[in-house]
Amino acid sequence: MATDWQGFLTISIALNNGDSMASADVFEQRWDVVIVGSGAAALTSALSAVTSTTPAPRVLLVDKCPEEWAGGNGYFTAGAYRTRHNGLEDLLPLVSNVTKDMEDKIDVPVYSERDFMHDLDRVTGGRSSTVLGKYLVHESLDLVRWLQRFGVDWWLSFRRQAYQVDGRWVFWGGLHLTVKDGGKGLIKNLTDAVKQHGCTISHDTSVTKLLANATGGVYGVEVESVGKKYQIKATSVILCAGGFEANPELRKKYLGPGWELAHTRGTPYNTGDMLAAAISLGAKTVGDFSPGGCHSTCWDAASPKDRGDREKTNEFTKSGYPLGLMLNAEGNRFVDEGIDLRNYTYAKFGRAILEQPKGIAFQVWDSDGQKWLRDEEYRDEIVPKIRADSIEELAQKCRDEGLEDSSRFVQTIAEYNAAVAANKEEHPDAKLNPAIRDGLSTQSTKTSLELAKSNWALPIVKPPFLAVKVTTGITFTFGGLAINPENAAVLRQDGSEIEGLHCAGEMVGGLFYGNYPGGSGLTAGGVFGRRAGRAAATERRTEPFTTLLALPSPPESVPNDG
The missing domain is CATH 3.90.700.10 (Succinate dehydrogenase/fumarate reductase flavoprotein, catalytic domain)
Incomplete structure (x- = not known):
């Protein structure tokens, strides 16, 4: 069944942004970094970008959802991050919900890098990218420490990851950190931090095209808002717009018959638009697009x-x-x-x-x-x-x-x-x-x-x-874009980087196949979002991006490249 990707784009009808600027003012300025999405990966990317260089880059986040749907799928999670650690000695300095008299009643086993890698390999049947996995696992503890500095309120997950056994709180399953108020608290903490650091957020703003020059490098995005189209120029673009889990037709096509009947667990706005836009530029898809790949x-x-x-x-x-x-x-x-x-x-x-x-x-x-x-x-x-x-x-x-x-x-x-x-x-x-x-x-x-x-x-x-x-x-789809894990740059079919284009969150493919270790999705979004933001903030180009590349028609659907 052919799928018209353009038909799934949501047309914007309003504008809301953190700086309260008029839409023309927002869209007609040049930005250093434009981020597509408002979920945990997008917000982490923005926070990384504005804290990586001095002076800080000018960062704009755009999302086709209305403000009341901000936060992507992260809003609907338990806010749990899987991280390597050496037990309570690493976790207690992070959390705000453990009193001194509780400390000697808690058993948290060490969860080493080796444990994390083993679980990732085991539950995905050995198909997870070892390279991506090493970045994810090694940087997981540094990520949660870094996020704490910007106001993420970590808790030990007594409610969901521990049982009381013989009078003690016994933690299990390698997933021990969550956020106060779960996904709601996570998105609030991150949004507050991003706004405090001067980022602008524009909701009801649909990205209709990635702008590219004659050599395929990205220099901005075309958006539609309040019925008008604008071309926003930027040095770098970071895609954090989720997969196609909210698109019943694409679920049926790639995950198999019956998946169109699944309940959408989170946001209804993750319909695969930005996957199609990246593929139009020649981006390589990797990961699990097979039946049940979600x-x-x-x-x-x-x-x-x-x-x-x-x-x-x-x-x-x-x-x-x-x-x-x-x-x-x-x-x-x-x-x-x-x-x-x-x-x-x-x-x-x-x-x-x-x-x-x-x-x-x-x-x-x-x-x-x-x-x-x-x-x-x-x-x-x-x-x-x-x-x-x-x-x-x-x-x-x-x-x-x-x-x-x-x-x-x-x-x-x-x-x-x-x-x-x-x-x-x-x-x-x-x-x-x-x-x-x-x-x-x-x-x-x-x-x-x-x-x-x-x-x-x-x-x-x-x-x-x-x-x-x-x-x-259904929470999110596993198939996505190939990236260079060093800077989260999106790769072409030949392995070269699409200049100016980065990706984080659920749009990254190659980590999860058929299954995943609980809590590793948010962590992956944070690890690669942090790298994407840092790379985007430090990118400098000498050539002007003024020539729009004549692109082929959008593909009928997301291809399966492995």
Whole structure:
């Protein structure tokens, strides 16, 4: 199916910017750096640019979304950054939510560069770019320290990345830092810092073209705002406009049939426009454009379909499955819910749900399992709940929500409970520990399930029982542009740099394939955004950029170059 890229451009209808200048004043000036986007990567790029040189460059951020949708997908996250560290000695100086009397009650294992690289390689099946990965991992700790200096309020992630075990807070999964108020707090902290350093932000401003000279170097952007077009001249342009996750047609084309039905987890404005613009200049695409090549997660089936909720943001995530079960509409399990810690499975289990009949599943717990569910995801005000005093009753109630085979649903749970009991009989001293892979499983010499639950296999026997209907929420696509990691410059097919064009955030390809380690997306946006901003601020050219390059027509869609 051919896709008309120009048709996906959002036409601007208003203007808002940090300096309150009239639109003509903003667009007719020459800027040192123009950044496309207003999410975490864009804001980090801007902050890096204005603090890298003296005098500071003049930086303009443009985004086609209205101001009330500022922040890109970062706004909808938990605000968690994955970083290497040596334990509390590195983290305590960063965070503001740990008092002195708490310090000796916290266990945070060291998360080394080697650990981070191993996780990145492991969850992507060895396909992640080693070169990009080394930059990401090595600079992750310096990044969060640098961001703290500009007002990012780091917290230890007690709510989502720790469990209380024997009176201690035990952290797990290599993801320990978050921001106060999650993605909302992150975007506010970064936006405040960018504005304090003199950057200008123009919303409702669609970039319709990258301006290039006769040799293909970029010297600005064409934008449309309030129904008028302007050519903004700049020494450097940084693309931080996200992938095509909010474009159902392109999702279907590249991720596969059924992906047009996924719920858009974040901003509805990431439709692939800037990928098309860069490709028109000969930019090379890399990464995972294959079926399922995206970050997707277990998502509330009652959530909005085509966009996130600006108030509830990440609360539609439903990540309590490791301590329960997931059954499809036919009443069968379809993943090993306990195969790994949640941080290494949630970005691929969303895809698994979409592959099931009707693209739905039911998460199930008994009363003991429900005690481990986090309020921000499962409180009564945030998610419709199906409750019952027996599994049979629960199955009948789930029929009203799309379950097709209630008898198979009951049988699946009965078989699971029998396998859990057999394992417990062989290992009577085994104890639940949700902070580690505890080995509580469904497998034993007496009984083993064809599809194991490898850890945290709690029996589902104690009423009242609970089920929650989930679907797939897509966060971002993995395929993107090839960059030189040293300066985040966008590369052509032959490996040369497109002069004046840089890229950061979700538009960078080559890091993630099929899955990703939780929290590494924001970190990658920060690491390469920081490099992009620094490079853009220090670029100086001698030749004037006055001749517009005659470009070929935009491609019909994003190609898959590997």
